[in-house]
Amino acid sequence: MEQITGMDKRIFHQLKKSFPDGVIGKIEEVDRSLYAQIGKAARGHGKKPKAYIKDLGFQFKGGASRKSSRYDINALRKLREEYSCKLSDLADDFGISRQAIHKKSRAQDNGVKPWQGEELVEAEKNGVLRMIQNRSYSYSDDERVIRLYRHVDKVGQFALYSYNKKRDKAKCLFVIPKDIFELLERNKYVLYDERDLVLQQELSESDMTKIGEDGEVLIQPTQSNPLYNKMMAAARNHEKTLHQYLNMLGFEIDHRYNYIPxxxxxxxxxxxxxxxxxxxxxxxxxxxxxxxxxxxxxxxxxxxxxxxxxxxxxERRRIDNRMEDVIERLSTFYRVEGDKVYVSTYDPLYRNLSGYARNRDLSNVTELLESWGFVRIYLEDLPKGYEPYDWQRDLEKSEIPYEEKFREILASMVVEGNAVYIDSQSTLYHRLFVLAVQKGMKLNELLKEWGFERTYERGEADVRERNMEAIENDDEKIRVNERLIEIKEIQGDLDRSETTVQKIERSQSLSREMKKLYSHKCQLCDYDREHGFIPLIEKRDGTYYTEVHHIIPVSEQDEVADDAYKSLDSYENVIVVCAHHHRMLHYHKGGYADIEETEDGGLCFVNGSEERVPIRTNYHLEANTVERKN
Structure with a gap:
């Protein structure tokens, strides 16, 4: 190491204290704070964390010779693509990050299959028996971890995973031994997934169930019970009505429940x-x-x-009859001046307009409004002092039905327990955000009141969510979300374009909207610094000069995986940058060809010299949206 800093010395002493023999194990399990410090210090020296630790004089358990046989790339890929496996659990087993385990599951198969082809030993069979006795899909003790994974498409097909903690070795059987499968079948694992087993136990212990006169288990599924949302979500997952699902779990409905003559x-x-x-x-x-x-x-x-x-x-009402009412409503309440109208994307009317546009084979709401003689404008285009129509008053009149609808949708989206993932760019997020504001609450507070807990995990980290959450001003959130919806509509129009002229026009339109999304500012510049950021170039119209950079050039479509080239002329493959950073991304030490996820959940560009440039403002990008061929 070229120069030892004070931080290096502190890390050295902490590592020595945690691993006195100089052999490093799972740092993140011993001290997560130290784990984060090592990552930061390694970046300061331009090194990978593992190389940095070795430079401090430490070694890793097992040595380099075990690296090739520790992971089974083929099994990892199969678990990720075909089974209900959370790779983050496997990452915890091996003491690596979620990003690392996902990267390994996408790596080129090296032909090594250390996890497959072995029978279960007696201790593993006992672990499986205890797992079934506990009515669970996993079991763990001091020596090993056992997990059962269901195939996402094939009913009755499982993968059985075992991890030996002491030997740091995994095993995965994709063909279950006959005696184990018969045991799973007798205990209805073919019918029940993990959520079903947990819910069955919770319902049995709840005040909604009781024993009938003939010994049957009766249930009264009341909506006020916190488990109601879980029941509805699970029923939809099995494509059953609530009553059919509860019957599947072994309950009989008490028909005195919710009786209406x-x-x-x-x-x-x-x-x-x-x-x-x-x-x-x-x-x-x-x-x-x-x-x-x-x-x-x-x-x-x-x-x-x-x-x-x-x-x-x-009978369904004819759409044409409704359109007359909508046009009259637009003229009366949403007209700003002349033929200009402003409809917030949070307004329930906007969703109706989107449906009408699709039914008439129009690309977006803007085209629909134009066909009716209106010109659509946005929040930032409103005249100074103009007060838009207060559509929230309409919601107040029907607050309870809307809440029931939202609860029903959220119940169908439960990931695990009562946790729900909500994409910050989805229509549902917009409407929930508005309802929360209307109630004087934060979105997460509203979800908690309804019995849900918000999760920010969707397999791999969703960086857009944190960036959207960072916007504190409500009007700015509305502006950003409106632009994102407009960009997606233009993208859909671009994808359907048939002529070269149409593609050019719509591609230029997409470029303009991307610049508006980021207020004509560079996504890479650090505007929070008092000094040192690249000076802004202000144009005559008051906006700043920026350019749109293709992360993977359209000319390199032969180098991207499968049909991903279709996404190259897409908002998911572009970034708004200043002229300086645009040239830097193209030419500095060969250019920055890849985007990686950082340890703090952000994104950064990486060049061939492992130099990184962080993306400081991001509302639309994800890591590895378009993948190159191996």
Missing amino acids: DAEIIEELKGFQDKDGVVHIPAHDPAYHRLRNFAQNRGFRSFQSFYAHYGFKY
Whole structure:
């Protein structure tokens, strides 16, 4: 090491204290703070953490000779692609990061298969038995970890994974021994996934269940119970009604639950009949959601079959009839001046407009509005002092139905336990964000009130989420999200373009929108520094000069994997930069060809000399959106 710093000395003494024999084990399990410090110090010396630690005079367990046989690339890839396996669990076993295990699962197969082809030893069989006795998909003791993974497509096919902690060695069987499979089958593992087993136990212990007169287990699935969201999500996962799913788990429905007399239902439906005898319940009416939930719980597949059961006719309203009302509403409430209209992407009307555009084979909402004689403008285009239409008042009138709808959607998105992942660029995020603001709450507080917990994990880290969360100003969040939606609509239009002229025009439009998304500022420049950042070039129109850089040049489409070249002329393959950084990305020491995820969850460009340039502002990029061929 060229120069020893004070941080190097502190790290050396901490490592010596934790590993007195000089042989390094799993640092992150011993001291996560030290693990982070090592990463930072290694970057300061331009080294990888492992090389940095070796320079300090330490060795790693097992030595270099074990590297080739420690991981089974073929098994890792198979677990990732075909089975319900969380590679982060395997990363914890081997003491490496999630990014590292995902990278290994995508590496070129080296033909070494140390995990496969072995039978289970007695201790592993005992671990499997204890796992089944515990009604779980995993078991761990001081010596080993056992995990069972279901095939994502083939019912009744499993992978059995075992990790020996003392020997630091894994084993994975993709053909389950006959005696073990019969045991799994008898205990209904073929039917139940891990969530089902946990939920079955929780329901058995809840106040919703009781023993019937004939010894059967009765259940009353009440919506006020915190487990209701889990039940609905699991039922949808199995493509069953709630009652069918609960029957699958071995429960019988207590039909006194949520009972509504037929006479009362018939009387209520009569109130929604039109002059032709057709029933239509507006979606914003509380009765719509109450009766729909009742119909689903009773096993009806649709409103049509529900109405028919009670002797009523049902027809979908014609879209054209609704459009007249929408055009009138736009003219009355959303017109800014002349033919200009502003509709927030958070407004429920925007979602309706998107649907109308698709039904009419139009590319986006902007085209739809133009066909009606309007010009769409954005938040930053509004005249100074102009107050947009307060559409939130409409939500207040139908707050409870909207909340029930959101809860139902979130229940279908539960990842594990009560955790939900919500993409910050999705329509659902927009609407939940608005509802939270309306209630004077933060989004995570609203989710907690509904019995959910927000997770930021979607397999690999989602950097966009943290960058979106970093925006504190509500208007700025709205501006960014509106631009992202517009960019995605232009992208869809670009993908459907048939002529070269159309592609050029829409590609230029995409470039303009990307610059607007980042307020015509470079994503790589550090504008928080008082001195030292590259001076901004201000144009006559008051915006700053920036350029759009293709991360993988369109000319290199032969070097990207499979059909990924279709994504090259895409917002997912571009970044907004200043002229200086644009030249730097192309030419500095051969150019920066790759994007990597940093230890703190951000993104950075990497060149052939392992030099890194952090992406400081990011609302749209992910690591490895487009992969080159190996």
